[in-house]
Amino acid sequence: MTDSKEIQFSKKRTWSHDLPISYLMQQGVENPGVLSLAAGLVDQNSLPVSITKSAFDSLFSDPGSARESLQYGTTAGSLSLRKLLLTHLTNLEQKSAEELGMTVDNFIVTTGSQQYLSLLGEVLLDPGDICLVAAPTYFVFLGVLQGLGARIISVETDESGMRMDSLDATLESLEAQGQLNRVKLIYLVSDYENPSGISLSIERRKQVVEVAQKWSKQHRIHILEDLAYRELCYDGPVLPSIRSFDQTGETVILTQTFSKSFAPGLRVGFGVASKRVCEAISDKKGNDDFGSTNMSQHILANALRENLYYDHVEYLRSVYREKRDCMLDAAEMYFSKLKDVHWIHPGGGLYVWMTLPDSIETGFQSSLFQKAIHEDKVMYVPGELCYAYDHWLGCNEQPAIQKNHMRLTFGVQNTQGIQEGMKRLANAVKSYL
Amino acid sequence: MTDSKEIQFSKKRTWSHDLPISYLMQQGVENPGVLSLAAGLVDQNSLPVSITKSAFDSLFSDPGSARESLQYGTTAGSLSLRKLLLTHLTNLEQKSAEELGMTVDNFIVTTGSQQYLSLLGEVLLDPGDICLVAAPTYFVFLGVLQGLGARIISVETDESGMRMDSLDATLESLEAQGQLNRVKLIYLVSDYENPSGISLSIERRKQVVEVAQKWSKQHRIHILEDLAYRELCYDGPVLPSIRSFDQTGETVILTQTFSKSFAPGLRVGFGVASKRVCEAISDKKGNDDFGSTNMSQHILANALRENLYYDHVEYLRSVYREKRDCMLDAAEMYFSKLKDVHWIHPGGGLYVWMTLPDSIETGFQSSLFQKAIHEDKVMYVPGELCYAYDHWLGCNEQPAIQKNHMRLTFGVQNTQGIQEGMKRLANAVKSYL
Numbered sequence: 001m002t003d004s005k006e007i008q009f010s011k012k013r014t015w016s017h018d019l020p021i022s023y024l025m026q027q028g029v030e031n032p033g034v035l036s037l038a039a040g041l042v043d044q045n046s047l048p049v050s051i052t053k054s055a056f057d058s059l060f061s062d063p064g065s066a067r068e069s070l071q072y073g074t075t076a077g078s079l080s081l082r083k084l085l086l087t088h089l090t091n092l093e094q095k096s097a098e099e100l101g102m103t104v105d106n107f108i109v110t111t112g113s114q115q116y117l118s119l120l121g122e123v124l125l126d127p128g129d130i131c132l133v134a135a136p137t138y139f140v141f142l143g144v145l146q147g148l149g150a151r152i153i154s155v156e157t158d159e160s161g162m163r164m165d166s167l168d169a170t171l172e173s174l175e176a177q178g179q180l181n182r183v184k185l186i187y188l189v190s191d192y193e194n195p196s197g198i199s200l201s202i203e204r205r206k207q208v209v210e211v212a213q214k215w216s217k218q219h220r221i222h223i224l225e226d227l228a229y230r231e232l233c234y235d236g237p238v239l240p241s242i243r244s245f246d247q248t249g250e251t252v253i254l255t256q257t258f259s260k261s262f263a264p265g266l267r268v269g270f271g272v273a274s275k276r277v278c279e280a281i282s283d284k285k286g287n288d289d290f291g292s293t294n295m296s297q298h299i300l301a302n303a304l305r306e307n308l309y310y311d312h313v314e315y316l317r318s319v320y321r322e323k324r325d326c327m328l329d330a331a332e333m334y335f336s337k338l339k340d341v342h343w344i345h346p347g348g349g350l351y352v353w354m355t356l357p358d359s360i361e362t363g364f365q366s367s368l369f370q371k372a373i374h375e376d377k378v379m380y381v382p383g384e385l386c387y388a389y390d391h392w393l394g395c396n397e398q399p400a401i402q403k404n405h406m407r408l409t410f411g412v413q414n415t416q417g418i419q420e421g422m423k424r425l426a427n428a429v430k431s432y433l
Numbered sequence: 434m435t436d437s438k439e440i441q442f443s444k445k446r447t448w449s450h451d452l453p454i455s456y457l458m459q460q461g462v463e464n465p466g467v468l469s470l471a472a473g474l475v476d477q478n479s480l481p482v483s484i485t486k487s488a489f490d491s492l493f494s495d496p497g498s499a500r501e502s503l504q505y506g507t508t509a510g511s512l513s514l515r516k517l518l519l520t521h522l523t524n525l526e527q528k529s530a531e532e533l534g535m536t537v538d539n540f541i542v543t544t545g546s547q548q549y550l551s552l553l554g555e556v557l558l559d560p561g562d563i564c565l566v567a568a569p570t571y572f573v574f575l576g577v578l579q580g581l582g583a584r585i586i587s588v589e590t591d592e593s594g595m596r597m598d599s600l601d602a603t604l605e606s607l608e609a610q611g612q613l614n615r616v617k618l619i620y621l622v623s624d625y626e627n628p629s630g631i632s633l634s635i636e637r638r639k640q641v642v643e644v645a646q647k648w649s650k651q652h653r654i655h656i657l658e659d660l661a662y663r664e665l666c667y668d669g670p671v672l673p674s675i676r677s678f679d680q681t682g683e684t685v686i687l688t689q690t691f692s693k694s695f696a697p698g699l700r701v702g703f704g705v706a707s708k709r710v711c712e713a714i715s716d717k718k719g720n721d722d723f724g725s726t727n728m729s730q731h732i733l734a735n736a737l738r739e740n741l742y743y744d745h746v747e748y749l750r751s752v753y754r755e756k757r758d759c760m761l762d763a764a765e766m767y768f769s770k771l772k773d774v775h776w777i778h779p780g781g782g783l784y785v786w787m788t789l790p791d792s793i794e795t796g797f798q799s800s801l802f803q804k805a806i807h808e809d810k811v812m813y814v815p816g817e818l819c820y821a822y823d824h825w826l827g828c829n830e831q832p833a834i835q836k837n838h839m840r841l842t843f844g845v846q847n848t849q850g851i852q853e854g855m856k857r858l859a860n861a862v863k864s865y866l
Contacts, residue, residue: 008617008652009713013556016716025507040505047503052728053493060486070480070696072473074458111544111722118721123446144720184441219441263503265727280442283449287577288551289544293726294698295485 012127016147020385021140023364031373035421038379041412042350046319047263048303048312055302065298073294075286076278077109077270081301085109085270088304089256092230093244101249106272108281111292113228113257113269116281118144119288120224120253120271123280124184125150131185131224132170134162135399136353136386138194138226141187145388151182152388154398159344161200162188164207170398171215181218186211190242192229192349195386195407199347205242212251222277223252229349231261231313234321236347243272250274258300260350261313266296320350323410323418327352330419334426338433350411353383360432361403371428378424381407445560449580453818454573456797464806468854471812474845475783479752480696481736481745488735498731506727508719509711510542510703514734518542518703521737522689525663526677534682539705541714544725546661546690546702549714551577552721553657553686553704556713557617558583564618564657565603567595568832569786569819571627571659574620578821584615585821587831592777594633595621597640603831604648614651619644623675625662625782628819628840632780638675645684655710656685662782664694664746667754669780676705683707691733693783694746699729753783756843756851760785763852767859771866783844786816793865794836804861811857814840 024038060066076082082104090097097103110116125131127149133142135154145152153174156166167186174180186208190200200208212221225242233239243254249272257269273281285291303309328345331352335341340357362368363382372378383405390398408425410418457471493499509515515537523530530536543549558564560582566575568587578585586607589599600619607613619641623633633641645654658675666672679685682705690702706714718724736742761778764785768774773790795801796815805811816838823831841858843851 005649005651005653007557007655007707007709010555010557010559010562012559013713013717016720019716019719021719022716042504044500044504047500049493049496049499049503052499052503056489056493060482060489063482066482066485067477067480068698070482070485070698071475071477072692072697111725115722122443124440124443126443126445129443140720140723147717147720216438218438220438222440259505263728264505265501265503265731267722267724267726274440276440280446283452283455284446284580286452286454287449287573287580288721289548289700290573291700292544293700293729295696295729296726298698 012147012149015149016143019143021143024381027373027379031379034373034377034379035417035424036379036412037408037421037425038381039412040409042260042264043319043323043411045414046316051303051308051312052263052299054308055299055306058302058306059298069295069298071294073291073297075282075291077107077291078294078297078301079104081109081297082107084301084304089272092238093240095244100244101247102272105275106249106278107270108278108285109268109270109292109297110285111267111269112259112264113226113255113271114140115292116255116269116271117141117224117226119281119284121145121148121150122284123277124222128182130174130179130183131187132167132183133187133388134189134193135388136195136383136402136405137187137388138189139385141226142388151390153390154388156399157196157198159198161190161193161198161204162208164204164211167208167211171211180215183215183221185222185224187224187226188242189226189228191227191239192232192346192351194229194349195351195381195383196353197344197346197349197351199239200242202240205240206245208242209246209251220250225252225254227254227256228260230256232317232320232350233348234317234324253277261316262300262303262309266300267293268296268300320410323415326415326418327408327410327422330422334422335429338426338429341429350409352408352410354406354408356404356406356429357433358404360429362406363403368428368432371431372425376424376428378421378428380425383407445580445582448582449576452576454576457814460806460812464812467806467810467812468850468857469812469845470841470854470858471814472845473842475693475697476752476756476844478847479749484736484741484745485696485732487741488732488739491735491739492731502728502731504727506724506730508715508724510540510724511727511730511734512537514542514730515540517734517737522705525671526673528677533677534680535705538708539682539711540703541711541718542701542703542725542730543718544700544702545692545697546659546688546704547573548725549688549702549704550574550657550659552714552717554578554581554583555717556710557655561615563607563612563616564620565600565616566620566821567622567626568821569628569816569838570620570821571622572818574659575821584823586823587821589832590629590631592631594623594626594631594637595641597637597644600641600644604644613648616648616654618655618657620657620659621675622659622661624660624672625665625779625784627662627782628784628814628816629786630777630779630782630784632672633675635673638673639678641675642679642684653683658685658687660687660689661693663689665750665753665783666781667750667757686710694749695733695736695742699733700726701729701733753843756848759848759851760841760843760855763855767855768862771859771862774862783842785841785843787839787841789837789839789862790866791837793862795839796836801861801865804864805858809857809861811854811861813858816840
């Protein structure tokens with residue numbers, strides 16, 4: 001009898017090893033004095049304590065509704081919440097449910113929108129299937145794709161988001177290589193993309209639906225639209241989604257979350273998809289957890305029903321607007337005189353994307369990152385994590401991984417922390433110029 | 434341009450089609466007058482309304498702890514909760530953490546224990562890998578295995594749970610067929626198995642660790658111990674787990690939930706595994722949702738810390754004991770004169786497993802099921818759903834699927850509903866004798 005045998009993990013387990021998020025979190029833990037402009041948390045002080053308490057109290061003032069929230073829910077999520085989500089979405093789009101071609105049955109509530117992204121990947125992607133993404137894009141979703149064994153192909157991006165001519169050319173090239181049948185998804189963070197802060201222009205939101213449909217020759221190529229930052233808009237109204245330009249709802253799968261606009265600790269997100277995609281997600285989610293936390297859903301439903309949520313979003317916009325302006329002011333103050341350093345002014349979201357001269361690398365192993373964390377006591381997310389590169393496709397077909405960017409967030413620090421962090425970061429950068 | 438293309442789902446999506454749980458839930462929805470002895474919900478009236486309110490109020494009385502619960506948590510779950518879980522588990526086992534060979538780092542909090550079961554399957558099982566299960570066993574986990582493309586092989590079971598001689602013989606037979614290298618897991622619901630109500634004897638709990646280690650020739654064969662019903666014991670103390678007989682903790686992976694013993698709407702479960710298995714689960718969970726609902730975890734931590742939880746479990750035992758006795762009394766009253774009908778007296782859990790004469794089938798398509806639901810207005814879970822059968826292995830090697838059982842639950846109905854349901858069910862059965 002032996003008790004020293006090796007574990008034989010599944011093949012897919014080996015694909016989700018060494019994710020950068022783990023390394024980042026570990027750095028945060030190991031270097032407690034470091035001021036983080038990296039952490040993807042939300043602003044601590046503006047979390048909706050009194051609103052949540054009020055919504056909870058209202059829920060628990062009636063034993064019947066309290067018990068309902070403590071019992072199992074359904075896999076797709078609370079029906080009363082899903083009805084409110086439909087209203088919420090039609091308000092955001094300023095279109096009726098009919099115009100949008102959706103009913104409550106198209107909605108599934110998940111553990112943050114992250115779970116929706118993951119479930120969608122599970123039901124659509126086999127190992128070797130292809131997902132097209134912007135360069136740069138949300139690096140945690142790149143980890144999800146990697147964990148599924150999918151091929152990730154980057155598409156060139158400019159100040160209006162993913163370029164439609166590049167997308168079209170990439171699909172054409174894939175067809176020429178006999179790979180079009182492996183393309184399943186185009187992933188887009190339409191509003192204030194994490195990490196770049198760029199929004200996809202309205203014109204391209206229309207175009208991308210047409211491009212996806214044009215290349216859906218052998219099977220449907222879906223667009224997965226991630227609207228995590230949608231409601232955190234600081235300079236203008238909420239933008240219409242890509243989904244709003246897809247009248248049948250057969251091409252675009254939309255996902256949103258209340259993690260950024262309300263409270264991540266409730267873990268409530270949702271997605272909207274066609275009936276067949278919903279069935280697939282629901283079957284997988286039924287196996288995975290039978291449904292997300294029911295009590296959170298009931299609390300959020302009360303906050304939405306009583307308009308507490310909407311007041312909070314207004315308040316949050318003012319909080320984050322101030323913090324964004326603070327970071328941009330600090331960038332101006334500490335970085336504007338540094339040669340070939342520039343950054344994007346985001347109209348919403350939580351991130352400022354900063355570009356250093358080509359010669360300065362920002363990755364985990366770079367001397368800049370190591371100096372910043374150990375000497376200057378400040379941390380950022382290396383931009384290279386946000387680029388995918390498909391080695392099979394080769395270097396002429398897709399944008400190269402860029403190694404001279406930093407993702408800076410104004411989400412978690414207060415204005416003082418933002419200023420101090422930017423000052424420290426400028427110090428670190430200066431020594432490499 | 435076309436907009437009518439078929440969706441090409443992933444291969445694994447096709448494996449999780451048509452799960453019986455969906456059919457059961459649909460029957461419940463479509464037949465609202467039906468009295469359900471099938472639904473896997475918990476008793477509605479004993480849900481911990483005032484305890485949850487008290488735990489929430491305590492959490493929200495301090496803005497700092499309130500905010501912490503509304504912020505993102507960590508993928509592995511709240512550290513303060515995991516510390517309490519370690520204490521909780523050592524109390525249940527009546528052994529120290531050292532004796533059990535575990536620390537908080539071995540704990541991962543999940544969305545119910547269901548998510549733990551699913552994650553564990555994901556990180557260990559490739560399509561074609563083998564999991565050994567009792568006959569009968571928890572049918573939702575069979576769905577999880579099916580969704581992963583795993584082979585499920587049944588092992589003979591008697592009134593003391595899975596037979597160790599049969600388990601040993603099955604492994605020997607698999608080795609002879611050159612399939613031992615595909616065996617990854619032995620799945621066991623040790624206490625008051627869903628559906629049979631049978632507990633694995635203490636002797637076999639020791640033996641199964643030895644059997645798993647004996648056959649871990651090429652790689653480690655893990656035992657996945659599902660203790661969902663552990664604390665719902667009505668006739669004696671909590672039993673020591675299989676895990677408690679695995680001193681190094683390298684062989685047994687244990688999972689528990691607060692869905693049955695507290696409130697499923699919080700969706701808090703957890704698992705305990707070796708460091709390497711924890712890393713694998715954590716990586717997958719990081720991609721899937723970054724962590725389960727943080728607020729639920731903080732509420733439960735308060736309930737555990739202030740001993741409110743333990744009082745509630747005592748109370749629940751008395752509630753369910755009465756309901757179990759009610760169902761057994763009703764079985765005696767309505768079924769004892771029916772020839773060749775017998776049932777198991779469970780010492781805990783939520784289920785009574787009833788056996789009809791061999792000639793009476795109970796499946797969804799059987800005339801008994803259809804008559805019960807449409808004429809007698811009562812619903813049960815057909816026993817055959819709880820049996821796996823591996824067609825590759827063949828019929829001589831494993832117990833056949835038995836088609837003459839019913840899983841009856843006393844969880845959701847009150848005593849009046851239980852009596853009425855059993856009366857209706859006896860009526861349905863009688864017409865086939």
